[in-house]
Amino acid sequence: MNIGWDIRTRVLIVALVPTIVLGILLTTSLTFSRLSDQEDAMRMQGQALARQLGSAAEFGLISDNREQLQRLATSALTSSDLQGVSIFDRKGGLLAVAGMQAHSTNMLTGDSSIQMLSNQMLRISEPVRATSPVKSTGKQKMQASNALLGQIVVLVSQEQLEQLKWRQVATALGTLIIVLCGSVILSFYMSATVSKPIWRIAQAMTDIGRGKLDTRVPVEGRGSLRNLAEGINEMAARLAVVRDDMAQRIDAATSQLRERTEDAERANLAKSRFLAAASHDLRQPMHALGLFIADLARKQHSAESRLLIDRIAASAEAMENLLDSLLDISKLDAGVVTANPRPFALAPLFERIETDYGPSARERGLRLRVRPTQLWVHSDPLLFERILMNLVSNALRYTLKGTVFVVARKRGDHVLIEVLDSGVGIPQEEQAAIFQEFVQLANPARDRSKGLGLGLAIVRRLADLLYHPITLRSEPGRGSIFGVMLPRAPEENQQTQPVLLDTEQEFVGKIVAVIDDDTLAQESLVGLLRAWGCFVVAADGPDKLMLSLAEVEVEPDILVSDYRLPGHRNGLDVIAELRHRFGPGLPALLLSGDTGPETLRSATDQGIPLLHKPVRPAKLRAALAHLLGRQGTPEA
Structure with missing residues (x-):
């Protein structure tokens, strides 16, 4: 049992308990010994008195002189x-009595006896024997020496003894x-002399522990406590010196770190400006x-020209994929991508995965198996679709033969969606590195057909944004299993959204106003729009565009403008x-080579859709079809 006694209390207990116990034991022992001695002395005194009376009464008993015996008894009562x-005579007959009468004891034994009566009286009987042969006066008969003549019985009061006992007890207690x-x-004095220095030392140690290194302990007494106080004072002084030295070093390091941080921020700002300018200038062409x-x-x-065009298109698409992936990374790092989670069904997403990636899997001699599911999850459907597509694309890219599975399983209140492949596998020590940018373990030659090394980096950032844990189990040569854990949602009634037809016939006769100060970008966009059947009015600025529209006397159905x-x-x-x-209902689309978050925030705040250059024709066609499809609806 742990009792929270301080050192002073413990010193007092150690000092007092043995003293109290020893004092009680000694006082009790001495008192009882003294009382026993006094009681024995009283008995011996009464017995001696009885013997003296017996010696004095010997002649009276022999001569049967009762008067003498009475005087002897009366004179004995002078004792308090x-x-x-x-x-009594030898037959037990009472010859003389003074004071309280006592009964004779058994005369046959002829022995002395001491008996305690109920009234706190001590009864002492003593036989009287003849000390020498004598003749009896009556019949002149000779009596032998030591013959029993009679008995003396005295009553001794113990009242004085009791009073003496109480005085003895009172004296002992006092x-x-x-x-x-x-x-x-x-x-208390010894405790104070021991505990106070120790308490001061403990208080000083507490203050030193709280950082008060100027605290000092008074050096008192001698011996161990003095050495301890001096040692603590020396320790505090050294700690103060070390603290001051450490504070100076920290200040110097902080100043140096601040300078390096400022240099790094300036370098990062310069790099960001350079990359922004380079990105814009690269995206335009x-x-x-x-x-x-x-x-x-x-x-x-x-046929030869068609093959050449296809190769040029593939090279341009690879460059566009790289720029789009870099744009996605920069958006996620800049925090401009926001999640809009809601419940949605996994079945349509799984159907799109199978439709989009099934043909490419068959072309590579692989099997894509997507297990149908009726589960619902809670997430951002667009961002999660990007996660799952990147995982499936990555699995197909690094699987040489076999099957890629996409399955969804219940895990309590969550749903675990896994992508399983029979590919090359990933060593344990490399599994953390694959989520970094441009990391491709099985592509040292940087083959563009195996991707750019940005897919899993985007997956990691999107999963962190959505708070979806990513799991990975893999062994070299035995494939990999990527998993994403999502909250499960209750099933809801799906409402079929109207599908906008994305055909070039929609654009025939549409008047499109184009503003772009880059000649090549303007010419390429005008040529493509005219090929789709649009009537295009283009200019490098708003003033010229207004003049051109006035000349042809038309009003635009939609406006496409560059940002810069x-x-x-x-x-x-x-x-x-x-x-x-x-x-105010004029549909408008904004194009830009700027990938900075400010441009995206500005466009989002004003409700203007923004496409980053380079824009794929299919994506441009879909955006224009969406804007033209909303024209005339209540939302517009």
Whole structure:
């Protein structure tokens, strides 16, 4: 049992308990010994008195002189303790009595006896024997020496003995109390002399532990406590020196780190500006190249020319994939991508996975098995679809033969969606690295057909954004199992959304206004739109566009504008001006080579859809079809 006694209490207990126990034991022992001695002395005194009376009564008993015996008994009562004297003959007959009368004892034994009566009286009987042969006066008969003549019985009061006992007990208790008081005073004094220095040392250690290194312990006494106090003071002084030295080092390191951080921030800002400018300047020609290739592919060509166009398109697509992946990474790192989780069914997503990736799997001699499911989950459907597509694409890319499975399993209140492949597998020590950018374990030659090494990096960032744990189990040569854990949602009634037809016939006769200050980008976009059957009015600025529209006397059905334009106005300002001129319902699409988060936030705040260059023709066609399809609806 742990009792929270302080050191002073413990010192007092150690000092007092043995003293109290020893004092009680000694006082009790001495008192009882003293009382026993006094009781024995009283008995011996009464017995001696009885013997003296017996010697004096010897002649009276021989001569049967009762008068003499009576005087002898009466004279014996002068003692304060003696309460009665009785003299009996050898037959037990009472010859003389003084004071309280006592009965004779058994005369046959002729022995002395001491008996305690109920009235606190001590009864002492003593036989009287002849000390020498004598003649009896009556019949002149000779009596032998030591013959029994009679018996003396005295009654001794123990009242004085009882009073003496109580005085002895009171004296013993008083002595014990005095000794205990002295012990307590001495213990408190000794406790103070021992516990106070220790308490000061403990308090000083507490203050030092809280950082008060200027605390010092008074050096008192001698011996161990003095050495301990001096040691603590020396320790505190050294700690203060070390703390001051450490504070100076920390200040110097902090200052140096601040300078390096500022240098790194300046370098990072310069790098960001350079990358933003380089990205914009690179995306502009890539955007034009993609549109030119799409326009060129629509025309009739020979087989050799068609093969060359396909190879050019594949190279351009690889570059566009790289730029799109880098854009996705930068968006996720910049925090401009926000999740909009809601309940949705997995069945349509699994059907799209099988439809989109089934043909490519069969072309590679692989089998894609998507197990049907009726489960519902809670997540952002668009972002999660990107996660699952990247995992399936990665599995197909690194599987040389066999099967890729996509399954969904219940796990309590969650759903575990796994992508299993029979590919090359991933060593344990490399599994954490594959989620980094541009890491491809089985592609040291950087073969573009095996991807760019950004798919799993995007998966990790999207999973962190959605708070979906990613699991990986893999062994080299035995394939891999990637898993994503999502919250399970209750099934809801699905409402079929109207599908917008994405055909080029929708654009025939549509008037499209185009603003782009880059000549190649403008020409490629105008050529592609005209190939789709649109009537296009293009210019490099809003003023020229207004003049061109006035010349042909038409109003645009939709406006496509670049974000960065000459002068102080950008694409959002131009869209606002043209909506003020042609009505607030004018559909508008913003194109930009800027991948910074500011551009995306500005467009999102104003409700303008933004496509980053290079824009694939299919994506551009879908965006235009969506905007034109909303025209005239209540939402527009």
